[in-house]
Amino acid sequence: MSIQQKINDSPIEFAVQIINDVKNSKDEGVLKCVQCGMCTSTCPAARHSDYNPREIIERVLDGDLSIIEDDSLWDCFYCYTCHSVCPAGNSVCEVNQILKQIAVYKGIGYDKLYEYLGFADSYFTAAIGAIPEIFFTDIDRDVPGWWDFRQHLDEIRSELELDPPLMPPKDVIEEVSKILTITGFKDKIERIRSAEEESK
Amino acid sequence: MRDDLKVGVFLCECGGNISDIVDLDKVREELDVEFIGQFENLCSLNGRKIIRDAIFDHDLDRVVVAACSPISHEKTFQDYVKPLNPYLMDMANIREQCSWVHSDSERATRKAITLINASIEKVKQSDAVDPIYCQTPDEVAIIGGGIAGMNAALSLAKQGTKVTLIEQSPSIGGHMAKIGKVFSPVKIAEECGMCLLNPILNELVWNENIEVLTNTKVIEAERRAGTYNLILEKSPRYIDTEKCIACGKCAEACEVEVPNDWNDNLSMRKAIYRPFGQSYPEAYVIDMDNCSKCSNCVKACSMKAIRLRGKSERIPLQVGSIIVATGHKLFDMEKRPEYGYARYDDVITQSELGRITGVNGPTKGKLLKSNGEVPKRVVMIQCVGSRDEKPDGHKYCSKICCTVALKNANIIKHKYPDTDVLICYTDVRTPGMFEKYYKHTQENEVRFLRGRPGEVVKKGDNYIVRTEDTLKGEFVEIEADMVVLSTAMEPSEGTEEIAEILNIGTTEDGFIKESHPKIKPVATDVQGIFVCGTAHEPKDITDSIMQATAAAAKVNEYNYGGVEIEPFIAEIDNDRCNLCGECIERCKYKSMSIQNDEIYIDPMSCTGCGKCLVGCKQRAITVNGNIDEKIMATIKGALSKKRDGERMILVFLDNIGYTAADNIGVNRLSYPESIHIIKVISVNRVRPRHIKYALENGADGVFIGEFPGDLMYDEVERKIQRAKNRLQELGENPERITFSKVYIPYFSGLARKFNEFDAKIAELDDET
Numbered sequence: 001m002s003i004q005q006k007i008n009d010s011p012i013e014f015a016v017q018i019i020n021d022v023k024n025s026k027d028e029g030v031l032k033c034v035q036c037g038m039c040t041s042t043c044p045a046a047r048h049s050d051y052n053p054r055e056i057i058e059r060v061l062d063g064d065l066s067i068i069e070d071d072s073l074w075d076c077f078y079c080y081t082c083h084s085v086c087p088a089g090n091s092v093c094e095v096n097q098i099l100k101q102i103a104v105y106k107g108i109g110y111d112k113l114y115e116y117l118g119f120a121d122s123y124f125t126a127a128i129g130a131i132p133e134i135f136f137t138d139i140d141r142d143v144p145g146w147w148d149f150r151q152h153l154d155e156i157r158s159e160l161e162l163d164p165p166l167m168p169p170k171d172v173i174e175e176v177s178k179i180l181t182i183t184g185f186k187d188k189i190e191r192i193r194s195a196e197e198e199s200k
Numbered sequence: 201m202r203d204d205l206k207v208g209v210f211l212c213e214c215g216g217n218i219s220d221i222v223d224l225d226k227v228r229e230e231l232d233v234e235f236i237g238q239f240e241n242l243c244s245l246n247g248r249k250i251i252r253d254a255i256f257d258h259d260l261d262r263v264v265v266a267a268c269s270p271i272s273h274e275k276t277f278q279d280y281v282k283p284l285n286p287y288l289m290d291m292a293n294i295r296e297q298c299s300w301v302h303s304d305s306e307r308a309t310r311k312a313i314t315l316i317n318a319s320i321e322k323v324k325q326s327d328a329v330d331p332i333y334c335q336t337p338d339e340v341a342i343i344g345g346g347i348a349g350m351n352a353a354l355s356l357a358k359q360g361t362k363v364t365l366i367e368q369s370p371s372i373g374g375h376m377a378k379i380g381k382v383f384s385p386v387k388i389a390e391e392c393g394m395c396l397l398n399p400i401l402n403e404l405v406w407n408e409n410i411e412v413l414t415n416t417k418v419i420e421a422e423r424r425a426g427t428y429n430l431i432l433e434k435s436p437r438y439i440d441t442e443k444c445i446a447c448g449k450c451a452e453a454c455e456v457e458v459p460n461d462w463n464d465n466l467s468m469r470k471a472i473y474r475p476f477g478q479s480y481p482e483a484y485v486i487d488m489d490n491c492s493k494c495s496n497c498v499k500a501c502s503m504k505a506i507r508l509r510g511k512s513e514r515i516p517l518q519v520g521s522i523i524v525a526t527g528h529k530l531f532d533m534e535k536r537p538e539y540g541y542a543r544y545d546d547v548i549t550q551s552e553l554g555r556i557t558g559v560n561g562p563t564k565g566k567l568l569k570s571n572g573e574v575p576k577r578v579v580m581i582q583c584v585g586s587r588d589e590k591p592d593g594h595k596y597c598s599k600i601c602c603t604v605a606l607k608n609a610n611i612i613k614h615k616y617p618d619t620d621v622l623i624c625y626t627d628v629r630t631p632g633m634f635e636k637y638y639k640h641t642q643e644n645e646v647r648f649l650r651g652r653p654g655e656v657v658k659k660g661d662n663y664i665v666r667t668e669d670t671l672k673g674e675f676v677e678i679e680a681d682m683v684v685l686s687t688a689m690e691p692s693e694g695t696e697e698i699a700e701i702l703n704i705g706t707t708e709d710g711f712i713k714e715s716h717p718k719i720k721p722v723a724t725d726v727q728g729i730f731v732c733g734t735a736h737e738p739k740d741i742t743d744s745i746m747q748a749t750a751a752a753a754k755v756n757e758y759n760y761g762g763v764e765i766e767p768f769i770a771e772i773d774n775d776r777c778n779l780c781g782e783c784i785e786r787c788k789y790k791s792m793s794i795q796n797d798e799i800y801i802d803p804m805s806c807t808g809c810g811k812c813l814v815g816c817k818q819r820a821i822t823v824n825g826n827i828d829e830k831i832m833a834t835i836k837g838a839l840s841k842k843r844d845g846e847r848m849i850l851v852f853l854d855n856i857g858y859t860a861a862d863n864i865g866v867n868r869l870s871y872p873e874s875i876h877i878i879k880v881i882s883v884n885r886v887r888p889r890h891i892k893y894a895l896e897n898g899a900d901g902v903f904i905g906e907f908p909g910d911l912m913y914d915e916v917e918r919k920i921q922r923a924k925n926r927l928q929e930l931g932e933n934p935e936r937i938t939f940s941k942v943y944i945p946y947f948s949g950l951a952r953k954f955n956e957f958d959a960k961i962a963e964l965d966d967e968t
Contacts, residue, residue: 037668042654
């Protein structure tokens, strides 16, 4: 397939948009990418899926907006290895988060987020992020002994002479809930929830 | 009294270039001086006669030549005013900055009168001063005995200059002695490095103008008028080099074995050893840190050359110039644990591979793994520590690693065609003729993979190199039984130390900084100190030798030419000075130091910028030549002829800005007649009181221009901002002062800025 670049095309605008995003901490990092592939060579997601961090930056620099709709974007789970190894001082992990945010604004990826809504819910119920119950079986499968450990956490803590886990008091939980509601977080997750549940 | 001085003004018609626009008759009417002369070409020999006769006939004390720019003919007229002191003449630039930029005759004539009047007032403040001649001593110290230092030493010695070559290790030769083979891009073949180095080494050893001091370091340095007093420390060798015949019996007898650093610790040596076969001095040396003092060597030595009780010795050395050739070291692989260098025996560096494939190396030239087998696949990883913004990495490209990898890959392929060699690269950098060698390497069946590996792990007997093949967009795991890392070049410890001792500037990467990367590539920011080789930046042998010989040529410019310095430099009143050292801190040109309990100002590096003046609480510093008074008199002279309603803008420029302004005239662009340019030796000499006086006494605006490459640029910019703030506090409009960057080739921009500033000032005048 041949690509035509018209005189008025400005592929770099996409990269500039990423750089100007509030989440970007690496200044002009994206523009300094030389496509060396060191991110991909250390990326766990790249080893086990179609995710390719180098290609993410390549497509951003090409101005390829279709990346927003790419499913593989959701395979990154924020280990930040690419962030720490990049010789050009770039962070694909941050770029990935920015791209996902753009996707979410466009109503893309609700199905991916739906599974994680339990995290969001726990902010309202406990003012902290907690692992949603739907993941418990998977974790116990991947981390043998995890469920047993979790069941007996209080005893293990007391054995180690650690205080019981500090749970936020009720007024804090209420305050956090209020903040999340006023800032629109609540509307956002409800939007995702209802959209997903309707489509099912 | 200066007012009583007899001033003569000489007007040049410049063959109509001036007189067609400027009405010189009118100019003559307006001037009030002892004598006025006029000629069609003052710069001609007839002009000299007119000037000289008038000086004698009218007993003139000062001379103003109103003609072209001083950039063109100042030297000529300084000569023409003899027997007057050359600094008692001043030029009013009524060509480049008047007749060539203005077309309205009447206004151009007014401006010419103002410029000449400013010159008259200025020259009255001038004193007779003599240029300073400096002749530096001929002797040269070269620090570092690698390929760069050796070549610089030889070049100077062959031109008759006495050289002391100072090397901190027990032998000269440097990295080149151990790299095994070298190649040239033209020959497309690898050849023996030692065979190229040895003749240079021999020639150097036999040259009577060179003294080689090994085991020696510079520990102190002091500078005085181009003379450096160095203190060297020579560590004991514990062997009398005069007696030792390098028979090696001592080493046979020695009971201590330690890793051989010359072989990158891949083999062992004794505590008494010779660094390498061709090392110089041709003598053994004792590594006292590891010596067990068993004295077996003493018994074995038939020449009685061993001196176990050696002491280090301090040697004073006085030289006129110094060449720094202290070289590089290689990136510390401990900083990149992901490649497993410390964990895995067969993960090595290119330097170690060079030792392994070298016939004088640990395996006598055989490519063997640590288990004694020939590797089946060698993977080379490029850019280790180079082009790397991670912590401890270097942002720069180390320049030689691509070609070093190609060379070592070829060496392997020639001898072991069955061994697969794969180079993992980000870019293959083979500029110029090196590209042919790259093609040759491809023909040799060396493979290339575009990708920067993330890690090397052990799997069974082999290693796995994890990388992305970026051209395919695929993650790959490559099995290898030898991994070679192309490590970055970084400044050696000696380079860092010598920069500190000699107080020479370094780059952000720690290399010795040249005084200008384009046009002064071997000078440092300290007069009389030059740099060559990898102490300056990563480079190959060829470039090191070229820079070494260039440094030698620069030293001889000093030695044969001497240096003539304009006398407008700082001077210390020792009765007032309390040695607080503030001036030393302030001086950007590193020209001040304390010597023999007095502040010493090096005339070769002082620019007369006057930054030290402001910091001196004792008021013990003056800058020769009445600079302050001259600037003030020029301002007064310019403003004294101002008429009502006439707009007057004073522009202060140093040599660079002034040249840019001249270029506006040379290119026949124009700017308003209100612009009056005053040339100063450093823009920093324009002080707040000058600006204040100007604005209070008729100047409508003040324009200050500075070249951003000037060391004082930031300082001047801040100072102007302060002056603007001050103006605002006084209830005046700070926009009457402006600061601007100036560049010689960008004269059209300067002309535009003059026009804009004039318009701005006109607007402000209309408002008030």
